Amino acid sequence: MSKESLNPLIIAQKQIKNACDLLGLEESVYELLKEPMRVLEISIPVQMDDGTVKVFKGYRSQHNDALGPTKGGIRFHPDVTLDEVKALSMWMTFKCGVVGLPYGGAKGGVVVNPKELSNDELQRLSRGYIRAIVSIIGPNKDIPAPDVNTNMQIMAWMVDEYNKIVGYNSPAVITGKPLIYGGSKGRTAATGYGVALMAREAVKRLQMDFKNCTSAVQGFGNVGSYTALNLHRLGAKIVAVSDVYGGIYNKDGIDVEKLVEHVNKTGTVCNFEGTTSITNEELLTMDVDILALAALENQITSAN
Amino acid sequence: MSKESLNPLIIAQKQIKNACDLLGLEESVYELLKEPMRVLEISIPVQMDDGTVKVFKGYRSQHNDALGPTKGGIRFHPDVTLDEVKALSMWMTFKCGVVGLPYGGAKGGVVVNPKELSNDELQRLSRGYIRAIVSIIGPNKDIPAPDVNTNMQIMAWMVDEYNKIVGYNSPAVITGKPLIYGGSKGRTAATGYGVALMAREAVKRLQMDFKNCTSAVQGFGNVGSYTALNLHRLGAKIVAVSDVYGGIYNKDGIDVEKLVEHVNKTGTVCNFEGTTSITNEELLTMDVDILALAALENQITSAN
Amino acid sequence: MSKESLNPLIIAQKQIKNACDLLGLEESVYELLKEPMRVLEISIPVQMDDGTVKVFKGYRSQHNDALGPTKGGIRFHPDVTLDEVKALSMWMTFKCGVVGLPYGGAKGGVVVNPKELSNDELQRLSRGYIRAIVSIIGPNKDIPAPDVNTNMQIMAWMVDEYNKIVGYNSPAVITGKPLIYGGSKGRTAATGYGVALMAREAVKRLQMDFKNCTSAVQGFGNVGSYTALNLHRLGAKIVAVSDVYGGIYNKDGIDVEKLVEHVNKTGTVCNFEGTTSITNEELLTMDVDILALAALENQITSAN
Amino acid sequence: MSKESLNPLIIAQKQIKNACDLLGLEESVYELLKEPMRVLEISIPVQMDDGTVKVFKGYRSQHNDALGPTKGGIRFHPDVTLDEVKALSMWMTFKCGVVGLPYGGAKGGVVVNPKELSNDELQRLSRGYIRAIVSIIGPNKDIPAPDVNTNMQIMAWMVDEYNKIVGYNSPAVITGKPLIYGGSKGRTAATGYGVALMAREAVKRLQMDFKNCTSAVQGFGNVGSYTALNLHRLGAKIVAVSDVYGGIYNKDGIDVEKLVEHVNKTGTVCNFEGTTSITNEELLTMDVDILALAALENQITSAN
Amino acid sequence: MSKESLNPLIIAQKQIKNACDLLGLEESVYELLKEPMRVLEISIPVQMDDGTVKVFKGYRSQHNDALGPTKGGIRFHPDVTLDEVKALSMWMTFKCGVVGLPYGGAKGGVVVNPKELSNDELQRLSRGYIRAIVSIIGPNKDIPAPDVNTNMQIMAWMVDEYNKIVGYNSPAVITGKPLIYGGSKGRTAATGYGVALMAREAVKRLQMDFKNCTSAVQGFGNVGSYTALNLHRLGAKIVAVSDVYGGIYNKDGIDVEKLVEHVNKTGTVCNFEGTTSITNEELLTMDVDILALAALENQITSAN
Amino acid sequence: MSKESLNPLIIAQKQIKNACDLLGLEESVYELLKEPMRVLEISIPVQMDDGTVKVFKGYRSQHNDALGPTKGGIRFHPDVTLDEVKALSMWMTFKCGVVGLPYGGAKGGVVVNPKELSNDELQRLSRGYIRAIVSIIGPNKDIPAPDVNTNMQIMAWMVDEYNKIVGYNSPAVITGKPLIYGGSKGRTAATGYGVALMAREAVKRLQMDFKNCTSAVQGFGNVGSYTALNLHRLGAKIVAVSDVYGGIYNKDGIDVEKLVEHVNKTGTVCNFEGTTSITNEELLTMDVDILALAALENQITSAN
Known part of the structure; x- marks a missing residue:
């Protein structure tokens, strides 16, 4: 390919x-x-803690608003590109459409490795991003949300910046805020829970028995961990899980509740008791009934 | 290269x-x-005369507004690219800066060959472009103007569309309008006149005698024709001129006043009485004191 | 009179x-x-398909907004007058008031015979009307709707034009949109259904037996057809129906379900099997228990 | 006629x-x-000094804004009609156009006899009128001014009301304000001065001698008095003047400077020393070289 | 103290x-x-019925809007001070917070004895207050309500003034309006009802028997009367009540339903049949189980 | 006193x-x-360099805008009070009025000792102040400027913050900016130059000879130094000057040009060659013809 x-x-x-x-x-x-109806490309100057100024490139793509305000996350990642942001906004239109939501698709991104920024720098970048796109977002226009490497805290900074500019409290401008700040209950677990439910329904349609299915989950961030946890709780057997540090395998099934505790302590799925090490590549080509991809896009190619 | x-x-x-x-x-x-502080990339749907809808890609790049609203033309050309529009907006910042104008640089473009559109289609495209960028332009924000393949008529449509959206007559939003509609006197001739004056000043600094200089002018559109005409009127000898159809040469000098009449009649500089045909390439490599480039950018490369 | x-x-x-x-x-x-608190009279220039420009006169009357935003349809008819639009807006205030809706009354109209316009011309007229009244309408100000000779498609064009001007998707500005575009289910049938229900309640109050009542319905457009259909479904006997082409009569009752099919095929109630022809005048002076008027106003005068 | x-x-x-x-x-x-592009008809409720509420009908007609914001006076008169206001706004377009001003034409009016209102009631009516039309006026949209029965004080109330609504001092919204409040010097005398100058130029073109011309002036309000005064100062002989109370005549010429003093004292031109009484009708049919009409329109008909 | x-x-x-x-x-x-995040201090000029102008000082304090728009009443009282308004706005933040409402705290006040104003003067003051604070209130910013000496009629004037300025009907800007104008049912009785319920719950927590409790209520305005009435209806024994004219006492309990009728007729609780007179001071130091304070703040000090 | x-x-x-x-x-x-028509009191949270948050109290008082937008400086000083800011705004109204400028008076202040803040903290405070008052300032509303302890750099930060919030470059919102950023030439020297000119005119009216006058100047900041310099240049004899560190005296006159150089080097007027030390109190009670007060207000009391 x-x-x-x-x-x-x-x-x-x-x-x-x-x-x-x-x-x-x-x-x-x-x-x-x-093509999206509108893409804004911006330069965001940020004062770093050492007094210098760095300039980050950001995007906000709004694909189509025929059915309502556009909606989609904001990604902070060094590999963000214009084409990726455009494509993600297009997929959001269709995700909203197939479930009948009155929203169009949007997506945003900043070319940055947030792990290289201090907390203060990250706050200044997040506020700067909102300042730069403020004229094209709003509860009636386009409603951002978290995505890869952005979380509730970043959404809170962004809403606060938006509020400061418009001059009043407007929590509806961004979803994925902290609960106390107007966020939605269950939002964190929602994506992974949805993946698990969809897997169960797909298996049903294929007339297989969900309880007998084996599963592998690539990625153990927000989406991956809740996918694995819910597959587990719904009765499927998870035989393999991976994260950026490597993968683990147990043919008799992994206790995901305990794995979550392990990850909270060690920061990785690796070395979880009762499992053997595998590579990410091994996980992707493993013989399982359900393969859940919860990392970045383009994992399945003709090379696998 | x-x-x-x-x-x-x-x-x-x-x-x-x-x-x-x-x-x-x-x-x-x-x-x-x-990089520009802000670039908007847009899709412009246009109903064609045959009832179908075509979608054109457009851009508006605003480089830096530290010294005032940004300013720059709108180009309609099939070869318009994001990078070209960005670069042109950056050069506008510096053009304004070196002469002390309180403006920053901007530029816009639409990927289209306007010669393939009917007058009505061109009007709908021009109005659609303004609709798509209306939130980032205005007398205090960014002030468009004509550029390659856009003219007073197109500016009039654009101002009218802007007025309809904001709800009142706002001629200051765009320059290069027809005189009757609030345009500036002398604007059409200004760029070419400036090129000619600058050539005279450059020659002076090089301690050459302007009246003895030979000149060649590439391009005979708005800029090229007024450049040639003013070099001629200021006393320089124009030995070669070209346009998209070809070039002409007369070592004793071309009477540009008459050439203008010829072009008005025939649509090209070719076959002007008393001149011989040359290629555009010959013109560019000719031995002259003044070579004025009034076509598109990147004409002089290591290949010449 | x-x-x-x-x-x-x-x-x-x-x-x-x-x-x-x-x-x-x-x-x-x-x-x-x-008198209405505010009436806007406008001139709407429309480019016709043959390139000429025609100018249509339009109105929007807002009677009183003490209880909420004003609300009322837009009529396209050659006989529209300032006084008619004013009166219709006044009646809307009272219609909203008697059922306790938090709306005031409004009405709009354009002096035009829409049957003389092509689809494209009709679209341009509809968009032009909204452009001309945009500053006085909105979800919090005044909410148009369809009326005589305007339909869901026209509402869709109008909402789209409004959205383009305000810069975001605002479906709440106009009711009567297509379902897919945010319209309300059941809206088309609602007026006629209401007329039928009200007739049944009126008959009850007069201590007559609804099932024994004979009915005649003038008009078989949107309102008339659903009135007849629902009177029929509720058990009343429809003995006469008319449209602009003429009327039909059957003393034993007309099967309205089948009549609807007939109209869908032939475009008129005339020549419906098992009925005899009558004039519109005969229908209006017929001896029936229920006479439903579903055409234009001022049908009953001292002349009848 | x-x-x-x-x-x-x-x-x-x-x-x-x-x-x-x-x-x-x-x-x-x-x-x-x-027809004007836009006419707003409004109802203005005014609390009278006795506690009751009266409702006055008002208009604002904007004829055409192609060349700039519209401009025109506001008339308070019991005979104001929709058609009159429309016509006056159309004439304003052409008045601005022929002298090359970047304005279009507008006009406003209220159906009221201001002499029947107390000062407080007049103030409330003036403020109510502005409240009702505020969304369509402004320095960039439409700029009112005084006209029949409205003066500097009324303009001051109107500007103040406008300022209160928009939230800041915006003197450019209305001309004809008191000098201390940002009004233009010489405005009061300007119309009459212009009439006198125009008369002089017209006479010149007819190759008559201005100093030998006899003049009659109908009306001695703002326009009429300054017309007579300036004709007098420029050297013409004023033989007749009239106001609503009657006319005066002196074949040897009237000393207008003294007449102004007389009017300031008595409130009318009648009974001015050294003149004889005439009717308004006599003035209009008198044999003079210059007949200046400074009352209302339609004074010259086939009946004269 | x-x-x-x-x-x-x-x-x-x-x-x-x-x-x-x-x-x-x-x-x-x-x-x-x-400290509040924002306090606006304003001067409100009001034309008095005798033609003179008085200027009243007003305040609007907005304490904190982190959880939503701020909210709080407007007090008309000669003793209003900047510090009091600030404190009341701070308490509103905490009142909203403890019951989990998405509002912050605000409060307003005007230094005036409304009993010295005519109805017209009161209306002009109320409208003037809204004009002066209009830029910082709104359904998304800060939502006023009635407080000491302001009522539904005043709220109606204020909403109407707000609507006139923003140009459309916006009932959500102020609560406590008349029912017909969009007010909430039960609002008048709500505060007193809440006090009574809270007293009952407090008594429960102290493991006392509510039906055996004796109560005294200071104040018999809106809050006091509904407190007494609801305590009475819930079964508690009201032994003492006071208003600005004095207090009444009956050790066997006062029939509050009848007391309300008495107050409606006489304008005071004094001289209610079957009670003896007491001073306000006696009421405050009386030996009762429940002492409800429904007058102004700072009634309980070390001096009692 | x-x-x-x-x-x-x-x-x-x-x-x-x-x-x-x-x-x-x-x-x-x-x-x-x-009293001012409007005073805004605000709390400004500022993140300090050590990560903690301090909250500063600020004010903006707008006295009267009848003649145009209000205008006045912003003072950063630990002794700023509400009453001082109000009074200064009132004096600004009269300063503008006596010279016929179309401006009203305003003044702002923050309770802070800017010398205790780092440059970054000062920037954050300055931006926070503008954010808090943004809704009441603007080129048409109220135009701030520098005052005690605020300078061109602070104005630049403030304009930049304003621009970020409104979304475009609006240099007219604040005066006293750096020249390159749209500031006015000569602004720094203007106040002192004005004081010197006024002193010369006052002396003239008293029929004294300016060249023979002795002068003492209290304060040698922006205002004081330019006052002394211009008195000197206009020919008056400066015998005493003081600053916060002390005063200097020379009965034969001080060479102010050289004194400025001395101050630029040492930061104080003290120890200037050829002068003797005096206290500030001695300067104020000295026997001179011209005493210029260029420090804070209330220097001359009954105690002097």
Whole structure:
């Protein structure tokens, strides 16, 4: 498979083209959907703790707002690109559409490794990002949320910055805030819980027995851990889990409740009692009934 | 010379880097200036005369507004790219700065060959472009103007669209309007007149005699024709002129007043009485004292 | 009855005067209610398909907003007048008031025969109307809706135009949109269903037996057809129906379900199997228990 | 001459039609100009000194803003009609246009006899009028001014009301304010001075000798008195003057400087020493070289 | 107890300090909470019925909006001070917080004895107050309500003034409006009802028998009367009640239903049949199980 | 003289009362002018360099905007009080009025000793102050400027913060900016130059000879140094100068040009060659023709 084909924008466009063709839609529908209606690219100057100024590149892509305000997370990652942000915003339109939500798709990103920033620097970057996009977001326009490497604290800074600029408390501008600050209960666990439920339903449709299924989960961040935990609680057997440090395997199933405690203590799934080490590559090519991908996109290619 | 080095953004960044280094400025100044503070990328759906809808990609780049609202033209051209628009907006900052105007730099562009559009389609595209960028322009924010392939009529449509959206007559939002609609006298001739004056001053500094200088002018659109005309009127000898159809040459000088009449009649400089045909390439490598480039950027490379 | 007395504004003013007198209200209440608080009269230039420009006159009348934003339809009809639009807006205030809705009354109209316009011209007129009244409408100010000769498609164009001007998706600005675009379920059938229910309740109060009542319905558009259908479904006997092309009669009752199919096929109630032809005038003076008027106002005069 | 033909709107439309025909303009230009782009009709409730509430009808007509914000006076008069206000706004467009001012035409009016109101009631009416039209006026939109029966004090109340609503001091919203409040020097005398200058120039073009011309001035309000005074100062002989109470005549010329003092003392031109009484009708049909009309419109008809 | 210690601001600050210390919060939390984030002090010119102008001083204090728009009443009283308004706004933050409402605290006041104003003057003052604070209130910012000496009628004037300025009907800006104008059912009785319920719960926690409790209520305005009425209805024995004119006592209990009728007729609790007169001071030091204070603050001091 | 009488608000009110009485104005004029129309009191949380948060109290007083936007400096000083800020804003109204500027008076202040803050903390405080008052300032509303302890750098931070919030470059919001950032030439020297010119004119009116006058200048900051320098340049003899560290004296006159150099080097006027030391008190009671006070207010009391 060629390098080109992993460009998420091209993948997203192909998916839309296929869907339009299957639905027999006129050409102009594809034309309208193949690119976001609006993408803002910004430079965010941040004063670092040592007094110097660094400038970070950020994006906010709004794909289509025909059915309501756009909605989508903000990603802080050194590999963020314009095309990735565009593609993610396009997928958000379709995610909202298939479940009938009155929202369009959006996505944002900043090219930064947040682990290299102090807490104060991260706050200044988060506030600077909102300042730069403030004119195109709002409860009626576009509603950001957390994504890779952004969390409730960052959302709280962002809402506070938005409030300072508009001059009043507007919690509806961003979701994923801390509970005390107007956040939604259950939000943290929701994505992983949804993945687990969907896996159960998919298995049902394939007329397999969920309780007899073996599962592997790639990634053990917010999404991965709640996916594994809920698959486990729903009765599936988790035989393998991995994170950025490596993977673990137990053919008789891993006790995910205990694994969570282990990760809280050690920071990684590695070396969890009663499991053997595997590589991430081994996990991806393992013979399991359910393979849950909860890391970054483009993990399954012709090379696997 | 490699392909890469003709990317206008990279060229502009190198120029800024050199300037910062020469001025001994701290690193953060270059960091702030090396990218525009804000670039909006938009999709513009346009209903064509045959009832179908085409979607055009457009950009508006605002480099830096520290000294005032940003300012810069809008280009309609099939070769418009994000990097080109960014670079052109950066150069606008410096053009304004060196003459002490309280403006920053901006530039816009639409990927379109306007010659393939009917007048009505062009109007709808122009209005659609303004609708898509309306929230980031305005007399206090960013003031567009004509550029390659956009003219007074297009500016009039754009101002009218802006007025309709904000709800009142706001002529200050765009320059380059028709005179009757609030345009500035002399604007059409201004760029070419400035090029001619600058050439005269440059020649003076080199202690050459302007009246004895030979000149060649590449391009005979708005800028090129007024450059040639004013060089001629100021006393220089124009020996060669070219446009997209070809070039003409007369070692004793071309009567530019008459050439203008010829172009008005025939649409090209070619076949002007008393001149011989040359290629554009010949013009660029000709031995003249003054070579005025009034077409697109990147004409002079190591290949010439 | 004199011509004057059919002026809807004068009729509405007399009704308000009577009501104020009956309620013993002070003079100033009538003074406040006898005219709308605000009427906007506008000229709407529309580019026709042949390139010429026609200018249409439009109105938007807002009678009184003491209890909430004003609300009322937009009528496209060649006979629209300032006084009619005013009167209709006044009646809307009272319609909302008697059922306790937190809305005031409004109404709009354009002097045009929409059947003489192409679909594209109709779209441009609809968008032009919204552009011209945009500053006085909005979810908190005044909320238009369909009326005579305007439908869901026209509402969709109008909402889209409003959204483009305010810069975000604001479906609450207009009701009567297509379902997929945020419209309300059941809206199309609602008016006629309400007329039928009200007829049943009126008959009850008169201590007549609804099942034994004979009905005639003038008009078979949106309101008339659902009125007839629901009277029929609720058990009343429909003996006569008319539309702009003529009327039909069957003393034993018309099967309205089948009549709807007939109209969908032929475009008129005329020539429906098992009925005899009557004139509209005959229908209006027929001896029936329930006479439902679902065409335009002023059908019952001293002349009938 | 029929009654109809005195309708100012029909007169104005005929003038525009004639002008368009003479200029050979396409039909759509006349279509665009024959009606104002926007007319707001409002009801203004005013608490009277005795505690009751009266409701006054007011208008603001904006004819065309293609060349800049619209501009025009506000008239308080019992005979104000929708058609009159429309026509006056149309004439303002052309008055601005012929002298090259970047303004369009507007006009406002309230149906009221201000002489029947106390000062406090007049203030409340003036403020109520501005509240009702505030969304369509402003320095960039439409700039009112005094007209028949409105003066500097009324403009001051109106500006103050506007300022209170927008939240800051915005003197540019209305012209004709008191000097101390940002008014223009010379404004009061300007209209009459202009009439006198124009008369002098007209006489010149007719190759008559201005110093030998006899003049009659109908009206001695703001416009009439300054017209007479300036004609007098420029050397013309004023033989007749009238106001609402009657007229005066002196074949050898009236000393207007002294007449002004007389009017300041007695409130009327009548009984001015050295003159004989005439009727207004006699003045209008008198044999003079210059007849200045400074009362209301439609004084010269086929009946004179 | 020194005079100083009755300053409500100092009392409120001590309470916050104590709470912060008990909770072990860092110093900056107290720093943030010890003063309102924003206090507006305004001068309100009011035209009196005799034509003169008086200027009243008003305040609006907004303590903290971290959890939502601020909320709190407007007090008209000659003893209103900056410090009192600040303290009351701080207490509102905590009142909202302890019951989990998404509101912060605010309070307003005008230094005026409303009993010395006519109804018209009171209306003009109420409207003037809103004009002066309009930029800092709104459904998303700060939502006023009635307090001492302000009622539903005053709230209606204030909402109407707010609506006039923003240009549309916005009932959500102020609570405590008349029911017909969008007010909440039960609001008038709510505070007193809450006091009675809380007394019952407090008694329960102290393991006393509510039905055997004796109560005294200071004040018989809105809060006091509904407190007494509800204590009575819930079964407690009211032995003493007072208002600004004096107090009444009956050791066997007062029939509050009848007392309300008495007050409606006579305007005071004094001379209610079957009771003996007491002073306010006697009421405050009386031996009762429940003492409800429903007058102004600072009634209980070391002096009692 | 009693303490009370040094309260600047009471002093300012007395001055206005005297002026109103002398002018025979009606009582309501004094009522309107005796207090500012609007004062905002704010709490400004600032993150200190050590991570803690301090909260500073700030004020912005706007006295009267009848003649235009209000205007006045921002003072950073530990002794700032509400009454002082009010009084200073009142004096600004009269300063603007006596020279006919279309501005009203305003003043702001923060209770802080800026010398105890780092440069970063000062920047955060300055930005926080603007955030807190942003809704009541602007080129049309109220235009701040430097005052005691605030300078061009602080104004630049404030303008930048304002620009960030409103979303575009708005240099007109604050005066006293650095030249490169849109500041006015000559602003720094203007106040002192004005004092010197006024002294010369005052001396002229007293029919004294300016060249023979002796002068003493209290204070050698921005105002004092330019006052001394310009008195010197205009020909007066400066015999004494003081600053916070002490005073200097030379009966034959001090060379102020050289004194400025001395101060630039040493930071104080003390120990300037050729002068003898004096106390500030001696300077104030010295026998000179011109005594210029360029420190804080209330230097001349009955105690001197």
